[in-house]
Amino acid sequence: MKAALKRMFYIVLIAFSTGCDLQGEKLQGSFEDSFGTLDGWSLKSMPSGASTSSTSPQIQATVSDQLDGYTAKVFSDSSCTSLLGSATINDGDVEISNLDLSSNYQTPTAITLYGRIDTSAGRKSDCTDLGLSFTYFPDNQLIVRASAFDLSSDKTVAYMISDSLDQLFKVELATGFRTLISGDDVGEGPEFVKPLGIAVSSDEQFAYVTDYNLAALIKVNLETGLREIISDSSTGSGTAFLSVNQVALSQDQTEAYISDNGLSSIVRVNLASGARSELSGGSVGSGVSLAEPGPLYLSASGTELYLIDTNLQDLIRIDVGTGNRTTISSDAVGTGTDFSNPAGLDFSADELTAYVSDADLGLFSVSVSSGNRTIISDNSTGTGDTFIDPGTIKWMSSSGALVLDATRDILVAVDLTNGNRTPEATSSTGGGPSFVSPTGLAVNDAVTKAYVIDSVLDALFVIDLVTAERTIVSNATTGTGTAFTAPQDLILNASETVAYVIDAVERAIFAVDLSNGNRTIISSGSVGTGTGFSAPFSITLNDTYTHAYVTDFGSNILYKIDLSNGNRTVASSGSVGTGTNFVLATELSLNQAESKAYVADTGPDCVYEVDIATGDRTVLSNSSTGTGPTLGDTTGVKLSADETFLYLTDANKDSLFQIDVLTGNRTLLSGPDVGFGPLFDSPQDTAFGSTSSKVLVIDANVRALFEVDTSTGVRRIVSR
Incomplete structure (x- = not known):
């Protein structure tokens, strides 16, 4: 190949030796072709089109060694003015490894690569599309x-x-x-x-x-x-898969062993043909019957396959030759705490000790000879953040293992000698306790702090918007008073001293002292007069901070609550006000004059405008009112400061919408097909950011606080 390439460059070399102008059409075209049509230009260690957080992805190629000493340059634009990196061609090889994307890009950006070759005399080839692209995600945005x-x-x-x-x-x-x-x-x-x-x-x-x-x-x-x-119902013969689970490879890499929960067996797959046969389970092999075989480990000899049965909660050994099964550790074999929800399996190098992660209990060591079980890292053993959902485990050395904590999206390094836990690889942004299911969001007037409700942790967080640090302000162990049971939403008072939190199970409004986390119920079935809450969902305050408005999706009522005494008045319902009745009233926002409320209803997928004086309901936006993409599962709703637009999240379409309050027209501002950045997966609430074009969004499944640039749709994670 190099010989052919050398011939391609003879015209270029002649041009150099005779002092011809490289910008001449003929010579310029030859130089361009030699650079741009070469096979083998690639991104090292990742495919073209990939997304990466690497600040310096490497680019490699092979060119003619007649270009040795010249400089290959890579740019991010078709005019080759925005230089990303360069390297001197040596023996026909190019490896550009000096890109510094972190200095050039602060938000997720799609990058197409263009190249040029410069001579030592300052002559330049054409700017050529290299056919390579990737999306760069700065910091922990991927x-x-x-x-x-x-x-x-x-x-x-x-x-x-x-x-x-x-x-x-x-x-x-x-x-x-x-x-x-x-x-x-x-x-x-x-x-x-x-x-x-x-x-x-x-x-x-x-x-x-x-x-x-x-x-x-x-x-x-x-x-x-x-x-x-390589193997499924139409590829390969033999036993059909039902519910495939985990996989291990044979020592010679010619077969795969797959745990199948539907078959309650281990299936052997020929990697060349896809042919399947039962290795153990069903009618193959003796011993305890498998129920839900899960994580697998193949011994170094390749003769024994170990597995965790997540239904039996047993550690089992299988003879690969016969399929016979032997229980190594269970509630009847070995001593120690029984497994509760085993999720991961690996072994020490000498295969005398098994390590089992348990989603409920932490990390076990198991003696293979006796089956005895010992918890070596959990809430009370070892230091560091406690596990939330430990899964896959990989033994690293005699003193360490890596455990995937799926809920926290982190690889945890566990010291096997003392149980200490240290983050090894994480996509977290900011320190402090992780969210599990954040649902409610409020931001202080200075936009320096965000307050978030987590409905699984039953906690109120504060996030420093400068450092991204998360701190629990109030939960069962922080602050006094009745503990949250199912907090849904919150709103702050003007001085940022109190957060008002609604709880769907307690059917109450809490006032939380933000200085100490103390909780006081200010309106409930036993505090204040009026119709009691059924399943309160969203809360907002009037501009004078004297009254709260609450939607209740259980009774489909819009309440007005006097904050001085907790008394409740029905502002709009099936019996108060005219218009279409609420079906599943969820989020709401209020104008400054306290004359209109905007209520999202996930039943008919619409937004109502409610006249506060009369309770009358008018459809502002739905599939037949207003133009634009239809709504699916509207969650957070906020009215802009100038009261011209509503900003709302949609958990069904994983998007941020804008609605014109005069026309009901809908505009999709950010979502799967609009804007770059980490995707939403269940956006729950919104708040306004530091500028008019920035909106904050909390997402329950990504477990993150996002910032969205509404002018571009670009998303970035603020804290996670």
């Missing part, structure tokens, strides 16, 4: 949301599968850089639908992924992202 992972042979890279994003990521453990290498628009082939298990080949060329919804084993090329089904 979210993984991993559900399982496997390690490279040298244990420096984690390959992480996400069953919620349907994507495969590569994570460099030393730097924390994350790269989307397959899924969505990266790599060709059938898309993942619900990938559950992953095993990486020893040469790190392929990953084998089980997909629950496809009932298939998929081979993924880790260089190109190409996906290929």
Whole structure:
């Protein structure tokens, strides 16, 4: 190939030696062709089209060694004016590794690469499209949301599968850089639908992924992202998959072993043909019957396969030759705390000790000879943030293991000698306790702090919008008074000394002292007069901070509450006011004059304008009122300061909308197809940011606080 390339460059060299002008059409075209049509220009360690948080992705190519000493340059624009990086050509090889994306991009950006070759005399080739592109996500903006992972042979890279994003990521453990290498628009082939298990080949060329919804084993090329089904109902013969779970590879990499919950067995798959046969379970092998086989571990000899049965809550050994099963540890074998919800399995190098992560209890060590179980890291053993949802575990050394905490989206390094837990690779932004299911959002007037309700943790957080640090202000162990049970929404008073929180289970409004977290119920079935709450959902205050307005999706009532005594008055309902009745009244906002309320109703997917004086309801926007994309599951609603637009989130369409309050016209500001950045997955509430074009959004499934630039739709995570 190099000989052919050298011939391509002879005309260029002649041009240099005779002093011809490289900008001449003929010579310029030759130089351009030699640069732009070369095979092999690639992004090192990731496919073109990938998303990455790496600040300096490497670009490589092979050119003619007649260009040695010249400079290959890479740019982000078609005129080759915005230089990203460069390298001197040496022996026909190009490797550009001095990109510094963090200095050039502060928000997620799609980058197309263009190239040029410069001579030592200052002559330049044409600016050429290299056919390479990627999306750069700064800081921790590229979210993984991993559900399982496997390690490279040298244990420096984690390959992480996400069953919620349907994507495969590569994570460099030393730097924390994350790269989307397959899924969505990266790599060709059938898309993942619900990938559950992953095993990486020893040469790190392929990953084998089980997909629950496809009932298939998929081979993924880790260089190109190409996906290929190698075994399913139409590929390969033999026992049909029912509910594939986890996967392990044979020592010679010719077979895969797959746990199948539907079959209650282990299926052996020939990786060349896709042929399937039962290895153990059903009528194959003796011993305890499998119920829901899950995580797998193949011994170094390749003769024994260990598994966790998540239904039996047993650690079981299978003879690969016969399929016979032996219980290694269970409630009847071995001593110690019984497993409760075992989720991950790995072994020490000598295979004398098994390590089992338990989503309820923490991390166990298990003696293979006796079955005795010992909890070595949990809420009371070891220091560091406690596990929330420990899953996949990988043994690293005699003193350490990596555990995936899926809820926190973090790899935790566990010291096996004392149980101490340290973040190893995380996509967190800001420190402090992690959200689990944030639903309500309020921001102070200075836009320096955001307050967030978490309906699973039953807690009120404060987030410093400068540092992204999260602090729990009030929960069962912080502050006095009745504890939250199902907090939904909140609003702040003018002086930022009190947060008013509604709780759907307590059926009450709490006043929370923000200086100490103390909670006082100010309106409930036993505090204040009037019709009691059924399932209060959203709260706002009038401009004088004397009254609160609350929607109740249980009784479909809009309440007005006197904050001085907790008395409740029905402002609008099926019996108060005219117009279409509420079906599932959820979010609301109020104008400054306290004459109009805007109420979202997720039953008919519409927004009502409510006359506060009469309770009359008028449809402001729905599928037949106003233009633009229709609403799906409206959550947060906020009225702009100039009262011309409503900003609202839609948990069904994972989008941020704007509604014109005069016409009801709807505009999609940010969502899956509008704007770059990490995607919403269940946006719940909104608040206004530091400028008129910035809106803050809280998302329950991503467990993050976003900032959205409404002029571009670009999203970035503020705290997670």
